[in-house]
Amino acid sequence: MSLDFGLILKQMPDILSGLWVTLWMWIVATLLGAALGFLVAVGRRYGPAPLDWLLKLCVEMLRGTPFLVQLFLLYFGGPFIGLRLEPIPAGLLGLTVYAAAYFSEIFRAGFQAVPKGHVEAADMAGLSRAQILRRIILPEMTMLVLPQCVNMAIVLIKETAILSIITVPEMTMVIGAIGSQQYAFVDAMFLLAIIYWVLVEICGFLGRLAEARLSKFRFAAS
Amino acid sequence: MNSTAPSPVRAGDPASQTADAVPAVDVKGVTKRFGATEVLQGIDLSVPAGATTCLIGPSGSGKSTLLRCIAFLEEATTGTIAIHGDPLGFAEGPDGKRTRLSPQAIRTVRSRIGMVFQQFNLWPHMTALGNVCEALVTVRKMKRKDAEERGMAQLTRVGLANRAAHYPSELSGGQQQRVAIARALALDPEILLFDEPTASLDPELTGEVLNVMRDLASSGMTLLVVTHEIGFAATVGQRIAFLDHGRLLLNGSPREVFGEPRHPRLAQFLETYLDRGAATLL
Amino acid sequence: MSWRLFDLMLWAAGYTVLLSGISIAIGLTLGLLVCAAKLSTSRLLSAPATVFISFFRGVPLLVQLLLIYNLLPQIGIMVPSVVAAILGLSLCTAAYQAENLRGGFNSVPKGLLEAADMVGLSPWQQLTRIRAPIAFRLTLPALVNEAILILKASSLISVVGVIELTRMAQNLAASTYKPLLFYSVAGGLYLVICWTLAGGGALAERLTRTHRA
Numbered sequence: 001m002s003l004d005f006g007l008i009l010k011q012m013p014d015i016l017s018g019l020w021v022t023l024w025m026w027i028v029a030t031l032l033g034a035a036l037g038f039l040v041a042v043g044r045r046y047g048p049a050p051l052d053w054l055l056k057l058c059v060e061m062l063r064g065t066p067f068l069v070q071l072f073l074l075y076f077g078g079p080f081i082g083l084r085l086e087p088i089p090a091g092l093l094g095l096t097v098y099a100a101a102y103f104s105e106i107f108r109a110g111f112q113a114v115p116k117g118h119v120e121a122a123d124m125a126g127l128s129r130a131q132i133l134r135r136i137i138l139p140e141m142t143m144l145v146l147p148q149c150v151n152m153a154i155v156l157i158k159e160t161a162i163l164s165i166i167t168v169p170e171m172t173m174v175i176g177a178i179g180s181q182q183y184a185f186v187d188a189m190f191l192l193a194i195i196y197w198v199l200v201e202i203c204g205f206l207g208r209l210a211e212a213r214l215s216k217f218r219f220a221a222s
Numbered sequence: 223m224n225s226t227a228p229s230p231v232r233a234g235d236p237a238s239q240t241a242d243a244v245p246a247v248d249v250k251g252v253t254k255r256f257g258a259t260e261v262l263q264g265i266d267l268s269v270p271a272g273a274t275t276c277l278i279g280p281s282g283s284g285k286s287t288l289l290r291c292i293a294f295l296e297e298a299t300t301g302t303i304a305i306h307g308d309p310l311g312f313a314e315g316p317d318g319k320r321t322r323l324s325p326q327a328i329r330t331v332r333s334r335i336g337m338v339f340q341q342f343n344l345w346p347h348m349t350a351l352g353n354v355c356e357a358l359v360t361v362r363k364m365k366r367k368d369a370e371e372r373g374m375a376q377l378t379r380v381g382l383a384n385r386a387a388h389y390p391s392e393l394s395g396g397q398q399q400r401v402a403i404a405r406a407l408a409l410d411p412e413i414l415l416f417d418e419p420t421a422s423l424d425p426e427l428t429g430e431v432l433n434v435m436r437d438l439a440s441s442g443m444t445l446l447v448v449t450h451e452i453g454f455a456a457t458v459g460q461r462i463a464f465l466d467h468g469r470l471l472l473n474g475s476p477r478e479v480f481g482e483p484r485h486p487r488l489a490q491f492l493e494t495y496l497d498r499g500a501a502t503l504l
Numbered sequence: 505m506s507w508r509l510f511d512l513m514l515w516a517a518g519y520t521v522l523l524s525g526i527s528i529a530i531g532l533t534l535g536l537l538v539c540a541a542k543l544s545t546s547r548l549l550s551a552p553a554t555v556f557i558s559f560f561r562g563v564p565l566l567v568q569l570l571l572i573y574n575l576l577p578q579i580g581i582m583v584p585s586v587v588a589a590i591l592g593l594s595l596c597t598a599a600y601q602a603e604n605l606r607g608g609f610n611s612v613p614k615g616l617l618e619a620a621d622m623v624g625l626s627p628w629q630q631l632t633r634i635r636a637p638i639a640f641r642l643t644l645p646a647l648v649n650e651a652i653l654i655l656k657a658s659s660l661i662s663v664v665g666v667i668e669l670t671r672m673a674q675n676l677a678a679s680t681y682k683p684l685l686f687y688s689v690a691g692g693l694y695l696v697i698c699w700t701l702a703g704g705g706a707l708a709e710r711l712t713r714t715h716r717a
Contacts, residue, residue: 064652064698065691066659069670073691076677077684117343120295121402124337125357125409126329135360139347161564165663172567186578189571193563200562 005191007182008175018174019195025092025170026157033099033156034149040100041107055104062101067159070094075166091163091170099156106148110141143214150207154200161196171195244307246271246413246444247292250314252301254287261287262298263468269413269446269461271306274439276459277448280491283465285448286340289417292446293337294328305331306412333361336411340418342398344390350377350401351386354408362409376404380434396427400434407438414438416447432458452495456480464488509676510689516672517693523586523668524655527593531654532647534594535601542606553602560599566660568592573664589661597654604650608643609635641712648705652698659694669693 009015040059044052062070074083075090085093114137122132164173172192179188245268254262261284269275277285290296292303294311302320303310310331312320323331344353351373358369377383380400390398399419406414416435420428432454439445439458449455455462455476462479464472466487472479479488542553560568569592576588612635620630662671673690677683 060699061691061695064656064695066656066670066694068659068662069673069687069691069694072670072674072677072683073687077687080684115341115343117339117341118345121337121339121343121345121405122356123295124293124332124335125405126333126361127357128361131360135356136345140345143347158564161566162660164566172564176570186571186574189567189574193559193567193571196564196567197559197562201558 003187003190004184005187007184008178008188008191011178014174014178015171018169018171021088021168021170021174022157022160022172025088025095025163025168026153026160029092029095029099029160030153030156032096034103036096036100037103037105038107040104041111044104044108045111059101059104062098063105067094067098068162068165070098071162071166087163087166087168091166091168095156095159095163098159099152102152102155103149106145106152107141109148110145111137113144114140146214147207147211150203150210153207154203157199157203158196244271245269245304246306247446248304248307249288249292250302250304252288252291252298252303254284254291254296255299261468262291265301265465265468265470267463267470267473269444271412271444272442273460274445274447274458275461275463276455277446277463277465278450278452278455278491279465280494284468285465286417288465289415289446289448293335293415294332295337305334333409334412336406336409336414338399338402338406338414338416338419340421342390342395342402342422344398344402344405346390349387349389350382350393350397350404353390353401354405356405357409373404373408376408377401379407379437380404381430394427395423396430399423399431403431403434403438413444413446416445416449418448418450420449420451450495452492464491466491509680512676513669513672513686513689513693516667516669517697519667520655520658520669521697523590523661523666524593524651524658527590527597527658528651528654530590530594531597532601534598535605538598538602539605539609542602543609557599557602560596561603565592565596565657566663568596569660569664585665586661589664589666593654593658593661596657597650600650600653601647604643604646605639607646608639611642612638644709644712645705648701648708651705652701655697655701656694 040055044055047055071091071094074094075085075087078085078090118136118140119132122136127135160170161172163170164176167173175188175192175195176185179185182188247267247269249265249267249269252262252265253260265284265288267288277289279285287296291298292310294303297311300320302312302314308331309323311323311328313323314320344350345356348356351370354373354376355366355369358364358372359366362369364372374383374386377386380403382397382400382404385393385397385401390401393401403414403419419435420431423431428451432451435445435447435454436458447455447459457476459476462472462474462476463470464479464485464487471487472485479485480492484492538553538556541549542557544550544553569589572592572595573585573588576583616634616638617630620634625633658668659670661668662674665671667675669690673686677686680686
């Protein structure tokens with residue numbers, strides 16, 4: 001067999017609109033998910049014990065079930081409890097909540113990884129709890145969790161493909177549809193795979209670049 | 223070992239008990255429990271102002287715990303600690319009951335204490351100068367420029383002015399510890415606590431840190447040093463306190479503590495530290 | 505939900521576990537080979553391994569599955585959809601497991617091998633007696649994690665028509681108009697399996713703690 005992307009690439013405007021939907025939904029869900037995940041991590045660390053248990057239960061339920069099932073529950077089950085969402089809002093909400101669960105675990109580990117002595121030194125220097133959080137814990141944590149956050153962003157761009165199953169007009173759905181119309185589905189999937197591959201490699205490259213720039217702040221070996 | 227009395231020799235004589243002689247640190251009846259183990263079993267210790275006091279003792283004797291209680295990084299289970307006469311953390315009423323002081327009062331008393339840690343604990347995302355200036359700006363509300371001027375002066379004092387722009391990961395262990403000392407000095411503490419400051423350093427790097435400490439000692443600052451460097455303790459320390467199994471066994475001048483007749487537990491301890499400068503004492 | 509339908513869900517959950525288990529096993533074997541190729545000093549072996557790992561980790565599993573499912577008949581290979589599904593899952597997890605194994609092998613402290621060399625162990629003995637056991641112990645948590653990921657990812661093979669847990673829930677939800685119920689039950693069953701795996705992994709880690717590098 002031979003691959004022919006020509007038929008598919010003729011539909012460039014459609015492909016670009018699909019790419020656009022993929023990219024903006026990915027970026028928005030990643031940012032919102034990280035923000036929500038951070039709040040969850042802070043709530044679990046500094047909030048009362050019952051809040052910690054409740055959040056832990058939610059996080060573990062989200063981490064223990066497939067994204068597809070969560071999406072089906074939200075999109076098909078939602079209307080039965082009065083939550084009737086169009087595909088794009090449903091997809092965005094589902095992806096954000098899913099991302100938040102994983103991000104919260106990354107940040108939780110980050111909090112724990114900041115050496116206790118660094119906080120004690122700040123305490124001895126007279127910094128208040130808020131100052132210690134803002135000036136010491138958060139910057140140190142950012143360096144510690146950056147690789148995992150980049151990793152999670154890469155996981156999420158791949159998860160956006162699943163949104164096509166609930167008919168979000170993103171890249172997988174658009175290119176799949178073109179492939180079916182043109183009787184060139186395999187060619188379409190190859191092209192799609194290559195586009196995702198390139199996106200993931202770019203994301204990984206940028207992540208490594210950022211890590212290298214931060215390497216100066218690595219923990220000093222004692 | 224004839225009694226559990228904390229010291230064969232008490233600091234000063236009754237005649238000199240004037241206002242000047244208020245000890246820099248006054249530890250009274252401090253115990254500390256971690257679960258079932260009693261790490262400190264009733265410590266009474268007064269650290270004189272303007273002198274260097276060295277806390278020595280075997281590993282696990284409770285010296286670091288005592289120092290951390292004095293820094294209020296650990297809370298003593300019972301007993302009180304006063305800094306220049308002002309109670310730290312807890313105040314003892316006339317009825318002997320301990321009451322917890324307000325966070326504000328604790329912060330005020332504590333701001334008079336500086337601490338240098340075994341693991342340096344420099345903040346990795348700030349330069350050497352950034353580490354020294356951090357509290358001057360965020361806590362003392364100094365202008366960045368003034369803080370940096372003062373920070374540079376302290377870095378110069380520990381011989382690291384040329385490393386001001388370096389991050390901790392770019393400094394050797396000895397340099398990191400000297401930056402940590404500058405960071406503590408910048409806040410102008412009345413008392414400087416050292417928790418085994420050279421224990422994480424390669425042997426060839428301990429000298430530069432001990433030299434800085436020697437300079438501080440001769441400048442008349444109040445230093446309280448937990449150390450395994452017996453040679454340093456014997457030559458720089460003006461007071462030596464020997465802890466064993468959570469009790470203060472000896473407390474006096476180096477001559478009184480190390481001289482004959484020697485306490486059997488101390489003699490035993492020194493035997494194991496011949497390579498840390500104890501040999502010269504035998 | 506009648507008990508008959510619940511039985512169907514349970515059966516489908518069992519099928520999900522079976523398919524994931526087979527994929528993990530094939531993926532581990534394949535991953536070991538890819539890892540060996542990647543660690544090889546010959547570029548003829550390491551370069552294809554690098555591309556394999558990068559591709560299967562860089563493309564969404566859904567796209568991989570759709571590609572394989574549609575590609576096989578086009579190149580004349582007629583297999584049931586479940587075989588295509590297992591192939592897709594196995595290739596994907598092989599890429600991840602190869603990276604995990606590589607990480608494990610690379611984190612075996614060099615000094616341990618030098619010590620083995622000094623007491624006269626042959627390279628093969630060093631591999632089988634020292635390097636592999638320690639690497640396995642170091643890789644175990646990642647392996648358990650990967651098993652959980654594949655179990656959850658197996659829900660995607662529902663799109664190529666394999667009636668596993670997610671597809672069963674979809675079918676029953678559609679025919680009974682009770683999506684809330686069936687997707688919740690499916691989610692609950694996934695949770696039980698994942699938590700069991702995680703618990704088993706923690707236990708295995710405790711039992712093998714004797715050699716911690």
